[in-house]
Amino acid sequence: MASFNVYVVFGVLTIMASGAVMAYEVDPVKANNCETKMTLHCVTEVFASIFKTGIVTDNCCIELIGLGQFCHYALIKKTLQNPLFRNNDTSVILSRGAQVWNKCTLVNKDVSPSPSAY
């Protein structure tokens, strides 16, 4: 009987562990706390400039660079999974995301104290 119980416990642990791995793969946004690294104001600005129209202000660019490229693309991909944005062309959105990112890296250089960049 003891070996039966051990088997059951092992099975439950295995299921829990594989669930955790799946959750990590399914939602890198949550796994990396991407949603907690920017103000809502800037998330809205970046979102609008990629999926609609508009510009990202310098302040929000600095936040975006702080967020990091991984989270930037993870958030874009997550948004593309939303039924509201399923119709958007993934390659268009990703290239717009890259444009915003590149623009923001330039803004970030502007504010850096080193004048030798130019």
Ligand SMILES: *[C@@H]1O[C@H](CO)[C@@H](O)[C@H](O)[C@H]1NC(C)=O
């Ligand atoms: C994304 O899709 C929406 C709704 O179909 C559309 O209004 C918007 O212009 C699209 N955005 C881009 C960047 O293609």
